[in-house]
Amino acid sequence: xxxxxxxxxxxxxxxxxxxxxxxxxxxxxxxxxxxxxxxxxxxxxxxxxxxxxxxxxxxxxxxxxxxxxxxxxxxxxxxxxxxxxxxxxxxxxxxxxxxxxxxxxxxxxxxx
Amino acid sequence: xxxxxxxxxxxxxxxxxxxxxxxxxxxxxxxxxxxxxxxxxxxxxxxxxxxxxxxxxxxxxxxxxxxxxxxxxxxxxxxxxxxxxxxxxxxxxxxxxxxxxxxxxxxxxxxxxxxxxxxxxxxxxxxx
Numbered sequence: 648x649x650x651x652x653x654x655x656x657x658x659x660x661x662x663x664x665x666x667x668x669x670x671x672x673x674x675x676x677x678x679x680x681x682x683x684x685x686x687x688x689x690x691x692x693x694x695x696x697x698x699x700x701x702x703x704x705x706x707x708x709x710x711x712x713x714x715x716x717x718x719x720x721x722x723x724x725x726x727x728x729x730x731x732x733x734x735x736x737x738x739x740x741x742x743x744x745x746x747x748x749x750x751x752x753x754x755x756x757x758x759x
Numbered sequence: 760x761x762x763x764x765x766x767x768x769x770x771x772x773x774x775x776x777x778x779x780x781x782x783x784x785x786x787x788x789x790x791x792x793x794x795x796x797x798x799x800x801x802x803x804x805x806x807x808x809x810x811x812x813x814x815x816x817x818x819x820x821x822x823x824x825x826x827x828x829x830x831x832x833x834x835x836x837x838x839x840x841x842x843x844x845x846x847x848x849x850x851x852x853x854x855x856x857x858x859x860x861x862x863x864x865x866x867x868x869x870x871x872x873x874x875x876x877x878x879x880x881x882x883x884x885x886x887x
Contacts, residue, residue: 648822678869687873689806696855697806699875708875740806744871747822748796748808 649674649743653751659759666728668754670741675721678745685745688717688726691753692737700739701726733758761785763795763856763878770884775846777883781839781856788834789814794859795839796874797830799852807852811871812839813861819870846885853880 650673660666676685684704689697699708701717704724714729728735736758741751767779779797786793796811810830811819820828829842839856857874 685869685871696857696877696880697874698877699873702873742806742873744869744873746871747819748871748874750806750808752805 649676649746649749651741651743651749651751653739653741653754655754656752657755657757659757660728660731661759662733663730664759666731666735666756668726668739668741668756670719670724670726670751672722672724672743674745676743676745677721684720684724685743686717686719686724687742687744688715689740689742690735690737691740697740728756731756731758761858761876763858763876765854765856765878765881767854767881767883769882770886771846772887773846773848773885777841777843777846777850777885779841779843779854779856779881779883781841781878783837783839783856783858786858788812788832788837788839792861792863792868794861794872795832796857796859797839797841798855798857798874799850800855800880801849801852804852806855809843809854810841811859848885851883851885853882855880 652671654669686704688701691697705717716727718725738753738755763783794813797809812830827844832839857877859874861868
């Protein structure tokens, strides 16, 4: 299995400030022939199912605010919320689909 | 609009078999590239992928649960059914289904992709 390790486990950020979440993979999820990273980010608010935010490591889904951005390649990835809003309080998960799907342990984002 | 809804028992006993149904709308599981997948999430814990079925009825399973899982589809009823045998209290979780679309080219299809949208989930408690 590909193991995804997220850091930190939780973080508290002031409204309007930047939040940065890291995801490290135990092996590359970059498929070289396509130059695509098989990694996605999800947002899960309390009592709700996950919502797909970003696919292919950096492609925002339709309707996702542009304050959310994904970056990275190979084994190291980052989700950045450029200006935290109250509605962004949630747990965020990375997920790889290079092989049998696996998820990171999640990062809880709160307001400071 | 694509929607999915999970249904099944809320409480099951240890050693019993769990049967969950995912009823979906807004797409056809007979269309090329379409897939439905199952996941679970124990209370306060992370997500776990369980199984996937594609438009050709090809199935894929979590290696750690493969011997206990069966996924099937009823295209005419727009439903996907998951069974999990020999239940244990550690199987207590919210179970979700979600759509996946395979990325395909002339040379074939990748087995997996990202998932969305998701159903609201159904909480299953395993207890005597």
